[in-house]
Amino acid sequence: MNKIIVSVVLTIVLVVGINKITDKIYSVKTPEKSSYSVASLTDNSSVSNIESNMDNSEAGNIMALFASTSAGDGEKIFKKCAACHSIAQGGSNKIGPALWNVLGRQVGSISDYKYSKSLMAYGKKWSIEEMDGFLTKPKDWIKGTKMSFAGLKKPKERAALILYMNQNTNNPLPIK
Numbered sequence: 001m002n003k004i005i006v007s008v009v010l011t012i013v014l015v016v017g018i019n020k021i022t023d024k025i026y027s028v029k030t031p032e033k034s035s036y037s038v039a040s041l042t043d044n045s046s047v048s049n050i051e052s053n054m055d056n057s058e059a060g061n062i063m064a065l066f067a068s069t070s071a072g073d074g075e076k077i078f079k080k081c082a083a084c085h086s087i088a089q090g091g092s093n094k095i096g097p098a099l100w101n102v103l104g105r106q107v108g109s110i111s112d113y114k115y116s117k118s119l120m121a122y123g124k125k126w127s128i129e130e131m132d133g134f135l136t137k138p139k140d141w142i143k144g145t146k147m148s149f150a151g152l153k154k155p156k157e158r159a160a161l162i163l164y165m166n167q168n169t170n171n172p173l174p175i176k
């Protein structure tokens, strides 16, 4: 009789003990899962950081964009500029100066074109970074310019145009 009681009590103790152990295992697992979801949240936010970085016009980013676009795309976008600019070799000045060879040359340096004072006084060369900044919003980049063009908000469009300009020149700038 006694042996039976003892074995019943032992069984109960065992079952309760196993339950407690499973509880512990379970409660250990739960935080593990939630830390996974925290990690994936962090991942998402870093992705959106990268996306918002791509919206600004820093040089590093325009360099990265060159891989995703082409001079052919730039040729299409140049239609927005063609009313005022020629870009062909030997092209003449229109409302704006001729743009053959423009990358790398001194800002405001076509001798038979009458620039605004601000462009004449600017004193820098048309680097990729300068061109990217200017095309984003000409009137903000060189205050007082007489180029009436709102600007290209999309970094990819500016990158494509720069590739196209870099094709219409005797001295292409090194890209990367």
Ligand code: HEC
Pocket: 078, 080, 081, 082, 083, 084, 085, 095, 096, 097, 099, 102, 106, 107, 108, 109, 110, 114, 115, 116, 117, 118, 119, 135, 144, 145, 146, 147, 148, 149, 152, 161
């Ligand atoms: C409404 C006419 C107009 C449009 C459209 C226009 N431009 Fe211009 N652009 C001008 C004028 C005018 C100037 C001279 C600005 C000055 O002297 O301040 C100029 C100057 C420039 C210069 C400086 C050239 C140099 O010799 O230093 C560049 C580069 C340029 N434009 C590129 C572009 C590009 C690229 C586009 C198209 C996205 C464009 N422009 C659209 C009128 C225009």
